């Protein structure tokens with residue numbers, strides 16, 4: 493590992509990816525669910541978006557491509573990330589994004605900080621608990637200087653107490669890996685073998701921790717670049733929500749909600765007994781500690797606002813009624829139930845079925861969906877509809893519901909197709925840019941391949957299946973996944989305005 497990273501790995505690049513929690517529309521919807529007005533971007537708003545620790549910048553580019561009037565600034569200290577991101581952005585012809593190579597521990601005090609515009613929305617995904625305290629302090633200083641009053645910040649981090657039982661495993665991976673190999677990818681691979689060997693040899697700290705066993709079990713399914721950036725950093729330290737809230741308060745940021753939308757609904761998170769205990773407190777930070785004690789997850793996605801403007805229930809409902817949503821699934825595939833921390837919940841087919849049908853051809857406003865004749869009077873809760881449909885990845889927010897597919901988004905998706913096809917498995921998920929959504933929607937690399945042909949008018953399933961490089965014995969299977977993409981997924985991508 494080279495010396496300039498301050499303990500953060502710099503010899504292996506992080507994989508490019510889209511994470512929907514980074515989308516301003518998602519952040520603003522989460523804030524609304526927390527009763528705070530953060531202003532969902534309007535179609536023609538000239539939003540200023542900032543990402544700190546952007547990696548290869550895929551998410552920032554996707555947002556720039558989807559929203560030509562936005563100004564996007566993305567920062568990372570690894571020159572390999574910035575060089576890759578700049579090359580991709582240039583190839584896609586993006587002119588509204590700027591990548592800055594800078595160290596967040598000192599950037600706020602450097603001259604180039606003056607060139608960063610005041611931000612309406614900021615995202616820090618996968619940074620906070622992986623970097624040393626000096627970088628966290630630099631981040632807070634930059635947020636204090638650059639988040640506009642009323643601006644919104646998304647931050648994800650590894651959380652305690654969830655991570656507690658597996659902290660020893662991370663230490664073993666890091667210390668063992670450092671001594672077993674030179675490069676971070678080889679370090680993590682050899683360290684995983686070491687940890688699995690210890691598990692097999694009956695080491696009680698591993699055998700008696702279901703979390704450690706679970707993490708070790710699924711490691712072979714993870715890309716090595718993810719594992720290296722997740723486990724091989726010297727300063728990795730999961731933390732309590734209250735610690736993040738205290739640190740960000742120095743930038744006048746208040747915690748308002750989770751951008752994992754179902755987490756904003758107590759009825760989906762807590763049993764009645766847990767809810768009774770929660771209700772002893774009205775301090776939101778204490779309530780989050782109880783949530784982190786009751787909910788089994790390792791990563792939090794929080795939304796903070798600089799100057800939280802609280803909304804009345806009526807104003808909040810009005811704002812939620814105004815949100816437009818686009819369906820991610822075939823309406824016939826609307827699930828009948830879903831898993832939440834509290835258990836399985838019925839999704840009420842009589843309510844969600846007609847809504848899914850109404851979304852078949854494109855996004856609709858939540859308020860209009862609640863006016864569908866067979867639904868009038870049955871439920872009038874826009875928060876629940878958004879929490880369920882967007883929260884369960886069944887739908888995406890759409891900030892320009894009637895917009896045509898944007899040329900800039902299509903150019904970005906074409907570059908995604910060129911860069912992913914042939915270099916990664918066809919089942920890998922990728923985010924595609926959409927001007928209509930103002931953000932991304934997920935598809936597989938296979939869907940992306942079919943899309944590029946379908947855009948040229950090629951839709952015959954057998955012809956398209958012929959483009960997939962697979963052994964003859966898999967021909968039937970290939971034909972079936974191609975059929976599903978043509979008949980189910982492509983209409984979804986069209987409805988979302990991707991093409």
Ligand SMILES: C[S@@+](CC[C@H](N)C(=O)[O-])C[C@H]1O[C@@H](n2cnc3c(N)ncnc32)[C@H](O)[C@@H]1O
Pocket residue numbers: 500506507508509511544545546547548567568569570573594595596597616617618619623627721
């Ligand atoms: C886990 S990656 C997340 C990348 C991106 N946000 C994503 O989700 O794909 C964390 C990123 O933070 C960057 N980083 C770490 N320390 C940094 C520092 N001191 N200054 C700037 N960037 C830093 C790393 O280079 C890496 O790209």
